[in-house]
Amino acid sequence: MLGHIFMILVTGGAGFIGANFVLDWLAxxxxxxxxxxxxxYAGNLGNLASVQDDPRHVFVxxxxxDTALLDGLLKQHRPRAIVNFAAESHVDRSIHGAEDFIFTNIVGTFRLLEVARSYHAALIEPEKAAFRFLHVSTDEVYGSLTPQAPAFKEDHVYEPNxxxxxSKAASDHLVRAWHHTHGLPVLTTNCSNNYGPYHFPEKLIPLMIVNALAGKPLPxxxxxxxxxxxxxxxxxxxAIRRVLEAGRLGETYNVGGWNEKANLSIVHIVCDLLDELSPRRDGESYRTQITHVTDRPGHDRRYAIDARKIERELGWKPAETFETGIRKTVQxxxxxxxWVQSVQSGSYRDWVATQYGSTGAGA
Incomplete structure (x- = not known):
């Protein structure tokens, strides 16, 4: 390993959170x-256009x-850590077609863990002791809270709805089991709802922004x-960087923004910001486009994260308030x-084929 260049493997690094992580990491x-x-559909190389020619970013x-592909990547690049963002993540899509979620979130995580276990077992010190497998998960594994219930802590019972x-709860359990059974040095983070740049416009905040500007209803x-x-x-x-750096092996860290808000309040805030930053030509508020639609099946009423553990143990807390973060997002x-037009039209898929050919691999 003399002269080995340290690097990390990120899975799902062209999606919303994964791409933001890659961009922040390289910055x-x-x-x-x-x-x-x-x-x-939600993985978009356009998210990574700014590092397209950066030799520090190897996209595959x-x-x-794909066990063979994973095994080859680990042997070739010998990463010191795996950060697993790869997941199907849209609740509505899971209601109408769960099979992709079972294969990616459960079977995919299992296969990634198995390849990582073999890779870790073959490492020699000090690389073996330094290796980490960080699994990125969600607060939705904990189920739903009543209005007055305390926020989710790391030891909250799993009640996915x-x-x-x-499928994410199952993946969390697999990660835990591979640590306790096989000694794989794992870390798990369970986060609350994310928002910000490069968010695929089917989720609440980007959907409201895109639909508002297009003059469409805000459902x-x-x-x-x-x-x-x-x-x-x-x-x-x-937070993920901090957990990767100093988290205790086998531990779970809940990551939240201390920003509990009702969906309708979020929509109102987005409309008001757009009224300020990009007003309608007719002078009306974007709020007039709000339309209430039939609730989805099994819709959880409340999630809330108690993020005191990560602050207490690792000194992390969010830098943005909701007010500062949502303004940056709308801007x-x-x-x-x-970017919005490209992800809606699917033209970025054509760009992928042109950029990387039939193999889809670039270095």
């Missing part, structure tokens, strides 16, 4: 990243369920009083209409 470190992403198109959250489920804790994506990235979408 603050000279350590290279091998970025494995399947490039499904592929699936975490959607196919998506059930709000039910009464809009579903409460979520909102975390600016760049704060989430800094980003207003400044990047081409």
């Amino acid at each position: 603050g470190s000279d350590e290279p990243v091998v970025n494995l992403d399947k490039l499904t 198109q592929g699936d975490i369920g 959607s196919p998506y959250s059930a 709000v489920y039910g009464d809009g009083q579903q409460v979520r804790d909102w975390l600016y994506v760049k704060d989430h990235c800094s 980003w979408y207003l400044a990047n209409p081409e």
Whole structure:
């Protein structure tokens, strides 16, 4: 290993949170990243355009369920850590088609763990002791909270209510088991709802921004009083870096923004910011576009993260308030209409084929 260049492997690094993590990592470190992403509908190389020619960023198109590919990547690049973002993550899609969630979130995580276990077992010291497997998960594994219930702590019972959250809960249990059974040095983070740049416009905040600007209805489920804790994506990235750096092996860290807000309040805030930053030509408020629609099945009423453990043990807390983060987010979408258009049209898939050919691999 003499002269070995340290690097990390990021899975799902072309998605919303993964791409933000890769961009932040390369902005603050000279350590290279091998970025494995399947490039499904939500994986977008346009998110990574700014590092397209950066030699520290090695992109490989592929699936975490592809054991041979994973084994080859680990042997070739010998990363000191794996950060696993790869997941199907949209609740609505899981309701209508759960199979992809089962394969990616459960089977894919299992195969990634198995390859990582073999890789770790073959390492020699000090690389073996330094290796980490960090699994990025969600607060939705804990189920739903009543309005007055205390926020989710790391030891909260798992009560997933959607196919998506059930598949993520299963992946969390696998990660825990591979630590306790096989000694794999794992870390798990469970985050609240993320928002920010490069968010695929099917989730609440980007959907409201994009639809508002297009003059379309702003669909709000039910009464809009579903409460979520909102975390600016760049704060989430800094938390993951901190857990990777100093987290205790086998531990779970809940990452939240201390921003509990009802969905309807979020929509109102987005509309008011757009009224200020990009007003409608007719002078009306974007709030007039709000339309209440039938609630989705099994819709959890409230999530809330108690993020005191990560602050107490690792000294991390979010840098953004919701007010500062949502303003930055709306401004980003207003400044990047081409990105929005590309992810809606699917033209970025054509760009992938041109950029990387049939193999999908680039270095």
